[in-house]
Amino acid sequence: MNCRNAKANFSSYIEQELSEIERRGVAAHLGRCPRCSSDLFAMQKAMSLLRWVARVEGSPDFTDRLLERIHAEKRPEPAAPAWLGPLVEDWRRTCRDFGAMLAAPAPVGALLAALLLGGGGGAFLVGTLRTQAVTSPAPVVQTPDASSVASELVDAATSTPPAVEAASVTTPVGASPAGTSPAGTSVMASAPPTVMASAPSTVAKSASASDRKAEPRPATVRSRRTASPAEAEKGVEVAAWSTGGKRLDGLPEGPPPISRVEYVLDRVDVNGRPIEAVPAGLLVQEGSVTF
Amino acid sequence: MKLGGREPETDNLKALSDEEIMVRCATGSEEAFQILVSRYRPRIINLITRFVGDVDRAEDIAQEVFIRVYRNRERYRKSGKFSTWIFTIAANLAKNEIRRKVRHRRVVSMDEEKEPGTSLASTLADRGPGPGQTLERKELENLILNAIEALPERYRLALVLRDLEGLAYEEVSRVLGIPGGTVRSRINRARLMVKDKLESFVRVDYL
Numbered sequence: 255m256n257c258r259n260a261k262a263n264f265s266s267y268i269e270q271e272l273s274e275i276e277r278r279g280v281a282a283h284l285g286r287c288p289r290c291s292s293d294l295f296a297m298q299k300a301m302s303l304l305r306w307v308a309r310v311e312g313s314p315d316f317t318d319r320l321l322e323r324i325h326a327e328k329r330p331e332p333a334a335p336a337w338l339g340p341l342v343e344d345w346r347r348t349c350r351d352f353g354a355m356l357a358a359p360a361p362v363g364a365l366l367a368a369l370l371l372g373g374g375g376g377a378f379l380v381g382t383l384r385t386q387a388v389t390s391p392a393p394v395v396q397t398p399d400a401s402s403v404a405s406e407l408v409d410a411a412t413s414t415p416p417a418v419e420a421a422s423v424t425t426p427v428g429a430s431p432a433g434t435s436p437a438g439t440s441v442m443a444s445a446p447p448t449v450m451a452s453a454p455s456t457v458a459k460s461a462s463a464s465d466r467k468a469e470p471r472p473a474t475v476r477s478r479r480t481a482s483p484a485e486a487e488k489g490v491e492v493a494a495w496s497t498g499g500k501r502l503d504g505l506p507e508g509p510p511p512i513s514r515v516e517y518v519l520d521r522v523d524v525n526g527r528p529i530e531a532v533p534a535g536l537l538v539q540e541g542s543v544t545f
Numbered sequence: 546m547k548l549g550g551r552e553p554e555t556d557n558l559k560a561l562s563d564e565e566i567m568v569r570c571a572t573g574s575e576e577a578f579q580i581l582v583s584r585y586r587p588r589i590i591n592l593i594t595r596f597v598g599d600v601d602r603a604e605d606i607a608q609e610v611f612i613r614v615y616r617n618r619e620r621y622r623k624s625g626k627f628s629t630w631i632f633t634i635a636a637n638l639a640k641n642e643i644r645r646k647v648r649h650r651r652v653v654s655m656d657e658e659k660e661p662g663t664s665l666a667s668t669l670a671d672r673g674p675g676p677g678q679t680l681e682r683k684e685l686e687n688l689i690l691n692a693i694e695a696l697p698e699r700y701r702l703a704l705v706l707r708d709l710e711g712l713a714y715e716e717v718s719r720v721l722g723i724p725g726g727t728v729r730s731r732i733n734r735a736r737l738m739v740k741d742k743l744e745s746f747v748r749v750d751y752l
């Protein structure tokens with residue numbers, strides 16, 4: 255296996271989705287290629303940093319505004335003042351007819367095009383359209399007005415998907431779907447299984463009020479992974495857990511034994527200065543990678 | 546906004562799966578809809594924000610996502626996974642927004658145009674860590690956000706769905722409407738690109 259092939263398999267390798275033959279191929283390459291080995295570590299570190307970014311929750315009145323919009327949609331249109339009644343009705347009829355005109359058969363469409371190209375005045379155009387639409391034998395469009403036609407066109411353009419077919423994953427509500435490693439070990443899909451994590455509970459307590467709004471919600475550990483038989487044969491005790499990208503509150507009592515710690519995530523900033531207060535939401539402080 | 550729902554019924558609904566709640570929603574239960582909103586609002590807003598890079602605009606689009614869900618509630622089939630459905634709507638609307646921005650960007654003058662990769666970071670910086678946090682955290686967060694924003698669209702969405710929202714590969718495949726192999730390839734490529742962008746921070750030299 256060359257470097258290019260190995261890199262193409264990095265994610266699958268980290269997430270243990272390769273076949274045994276492929277896995278051995280990548281591992282063998284990593285053993286003799288320090289550059290790729292370093293790249294793999296760097297990629298894993300980058301992946302852990304992605305989850306470090308605070309979640310955006312949105313403004314507190316989001317739901318109220320949404321429900322207000324939905325209620326507004328359900329409310330009937332306000333009635334126009336009596337003196338405006340004829341004008342409003344005339345306008346609605348015009349819009350409706352225009353909608354019918356757009357969907358009319360070719361001869362009517364051609365007439366419309368001719369009228370538009372002919373450059374008739376606005377009043378003339380509207381009057382003619384109404385006449386033609388009324389006499390047209392096939393008013394196809396049933397939309398009540400032109401704004402609805404436009405709305406439908408927008409809807410079509412943005413392509414709301416149809417209902418989705420049966421899903422194969424039957425994940426409980428609120429949980430991230432899980433994948434399965436070749437060894438049959440359940441591994442959370444939302445975090446690489448090879449990343450060891452431990453964070454002091456004091457981290458959360460140090461967060462300011464403004465941070466609490468944006469930081470991930472507390473979560474308990476949702477999966478753990480122990481060494482596969484193949485790994486155990488090599489004398490490697492592996493343990494990893496995932497919180498689905500959420501803060502590591504409520505960790506179980508004591509971490510499982512870690513036999514190999516390949517790297518420790520720097521507790522220094524980009525300038526090399528130590529980070530005094532570990533930011534809330536920092537997920538990974540220690541890492542373990544097993545090969 | 547209180548919609549007159551009874552508490553016991555709300556409690557019962559909370560115990561149901563998304564799909565079951567959506568069925569209730571289709572029969573006209575506003576409480577059911579509110580529960581779905583509360584479950585998915587953070588994920589949808591976060592997804593769209595990471596993709597379009599503008600929190601305020603992302604909220605508007607997220608509102609539109611839920612409006613679409615409500616309008617189409619009767620078309621939803623219980624056999625389909627609700628999360629896939631709503632993420633598909635969100636992804637489509639977010640992609641539309643990106644295309645709209647691209648079209649708009651073509652007509653603005655060069656001196657008005659923002660530096661690539663600054664909008665998401667600057668937007669989130671406004672809502673980011675409080676004064677008690679270190680400057681380093683902001684810097685690091687900006688670095689990460691810039692790395693995400695610098696990804697080409699097709700890579701960015703796949704990465705956000707997988708690594709930030711925690712969707713399984715199969716679900717990402719359904720949301721984006723592309724084969725699973727393509728999803729894996731894009732995510733791997735995206736991770737490598739992010740790694741390259743964060744090179745100075747994540748590099749561990751074993752050479």
